[in-house]
Amino acid sequence: MKFNKWLMTGLLISGLWITSTQPINAEANASIHNESIYDLYVDRYFNKVITNDYDVNAKDPNAFAGGDFLGIIEKMNHIKDMGFTTISIGPVFATETYDGKRVLDFNTLEKRFGTPEEFQQLISEAHKHNVKIMIEFPLNNYSVNHVWNSQTGWIQSKENDVLTLDLTKVEVQQALKDTLVEFAKTYEIDGVKLSELNGAPTSFINEMISSVKEVRNPMYVIALEESDANFDVKYSDDLQVNFREAFKNTDLPTEGIVSTDYNELLLFDHLNTERFTYYSALENMFPPTRIKTALGAMFTMPGVPYMTYGTEIAMNGQHAQESHQVMNFRVDEELIDYIKDINNVRNKSETMRTGKLELLKNEDGYIVFKRYSADEEFIVVINNTSETKRIDLTSNIVGENKELHGLFESDIVRPDDNGEYRLVVDREIVEVYQVTDLQGLNKSYIFAMALSYVLFLGFLVIVWKKGKQRRNEQNKK
Template sequence: MNVAKWISTAVASALLASTISTTTIAHAEETHKIENESIYDVLVDRFFDDSVENDYNINAKDPKAFHGGDFAGIATKINHIQDLDFTMVSMGSVFSSDTYDGSAVVDYSKIERHFGTSKEFKSLLSDLHKINMKAMVDFPINNVSKDHVWALEGDHKDWYTAASDNRINWNTNNPDVQQALINAAVDFVSKYNVDGIRLTHLGNADTAFINKMISALKQQNNNLYVISNENSDANFDIDYNKQTIDTYQSIFKSVDEDSSKVEDPYKEYAYGKSEKPPALMIDDLNSARFTHASAQENMFPPTRIKVALAAIMTMPGVPIVTYGTEIAQNGVKPTDTLASMDFRTKEDIISYIGDLQSIRNKSETLRTGKYKLLENKNGLMVYERYSDNEKWIVMVNNTAKTQRYELDPSVIGKNKELHGMFENDIVRQSENGKYNLVSEREIVELYQVTDHKGYNIPYMIALGFVYLLFIGFIVALLRRGRKHKNA
């Protein structure tokens, strides 16, 4: 037996027990706000192939072909998503389509047969809901297949215009087209118990029409989230800005980068100028992967990913994370960025995301609380998340050296303690009255502020228990050695 490993494991367990005992995270009441969600963005075809019954003409070697992923595959790997602790799965378009991503829709009234049956889709939704996880699907408004069933109907020649790659765009100025699209979306929501719809390929659809569709969807299901992955002035539940990806890739791709624009994606929301929370992303299904940006800088992608995700998951807004981020998936173009998920790859990013999400999911303050930036200089960012019930200090050290930050008691009060969630350190007031926060390079620490409690009794008890176990272990070894010697 490795004694050193045994001792380290025991001490770590004691520290964890102490942290849990002395630092209780406030649980949120169930409120229907999209700020409470964290979204895991997948494509059904690229996640996991579980059923051979729907493997029609698949070719895993062709990046443009169907690879075989299906609803049963997501259900089989549901524990993986659960380990990451996301609250919502966005699975792309599931409608009958010419393409693996579901965007070249052929029929809004049918489920893509490569993904499975209508029954299997309903079963997946039920499985997700059983573990309190929500489901979202894409509804492509434009850029659908030229063989769409509506386009093949003789009296619909004025419904569409030709696009590239055998696609068409709907004439969304036509009232009949508008109503057909709204009916198709509402019929889908009425048939399947989804929790969100993401409208994609908005094209030239005007804001009034999109708002009309959003209104009709929410009349069908008042708790339905409706978002988009494009910039729009419509009444979506989140503000989506593709510039966010460029902003956060430039800041977090390496150490000591200019972080002056870190607030740009969420500034209006955080300071009360907008009621719509922003989507916070380091990449998406249509962009180059964050891993590529960090690799270009000769940085270690898993470390870069952890720093970036810890930041966006503690900032005001809704974090959206692309599948494969947890295994540092790479690529610049969709032929590379949308590869099938490799579940054989094991990285500590997975457990890190799970731990981070667990804290976020238990703290309403980290999700919807107020925000104040305390420090932001070339990669060192310190900010406060607070409410009437809780207060957190987040220290993002995105630099190449250990950083120190003096926190003034005017921010959190006197006679307080700051409990680090990841490094298990406790910070108390120093002789000069300040709280001295210290963070090693490329580390994000979440400090929960509590009242000063003096000696950490649970920790001392836990540590004493570890010592007793260790002494007992040594005694057992000595007795065992004597027995062998006598024999």
């Protein structure tokens, strides 16, 4: 049955769309609303070469672990296969810390990460895979040994070996703008995540955004800090916490997540917070199931999905020493396969990315909504409760003479004698139904089922023949 379900899911997701959309990464059509972002630290991802392992100690959670640009290239298919279109790789400048935050010199790449040629190779390889590369650019709080530490007129403090600049100074603002623009001109990056915004006037942040966007199109600029600046997508602490709180367990209030719009960043944790797994484990819940349900919501609601590396292996951690573990690629594929499938649904459908939403039901973890546009329509059922749920939808919502194709549980729902569509979804499952014209017998389903049974019977015949051959050989002896 597992084989049948896998086969049917693949056929449904790959073949049901009656309206094809343009490639989501086409440059002429580029928009951050078409992206899904995978966030990582270079040092914590994959160590491809040891020639750049200077003072590396993988056993010390506070030390460099050895990850490098070539390591990201090595594991590019892992990210691409999950359907992510943008990789955010953290700061890449010369630094005293593995996370890149304690910058020493913006004009030099961190030697442990690799050479300028290897960094450009990473960008080029990503572009070959139709994936964009975003780097993090901290606006403040560098190493006290930063090359700017002698600029006394720029400095606000040097406490705790941290160099804090006065971001209201015109000279400081100009230096930061020039530095970022020059970096963007030197390397073909596609985006910037600005960080350490505290103390930066909004007008200055807007100037930074405008300046770097003039270098290249597209050039996405985001932040994981709340700001009134003109970022391409909005970040909200409350929304991030609301997603975490809604899905860490079942039957929890979901009012705080159902009003998202396409211009919001959707996430339940990031590299500066505790891991989502930490909170679900505190609830004595099975983290992979919690993650699947939460991601199912994030990838079907309006907004830009943003996932932290290691989520696909349910990485745990309350503090940085725990939550910034080196990525482990020897894992169970079930959660990764789910991310592939749900991301594939979003990538294939412009309606899922930017279409309208009509909320049909929202009650303590049970959310039903319609995503629609002039070209296509979906019904999404998020059953984050502890019991099976049912909803009957009228033709006023679904339409006359329609049928609903479940993309994950492979069921087909047609109207009953009263013209209503009865949707039944098991606990802790997100199901996406594509609305199509009523077609009667589903030939694709019949063919797929027949094919699966033929293959299964063929397998049994092969096993029987090999067993018979072995018995004959043993009898001859």
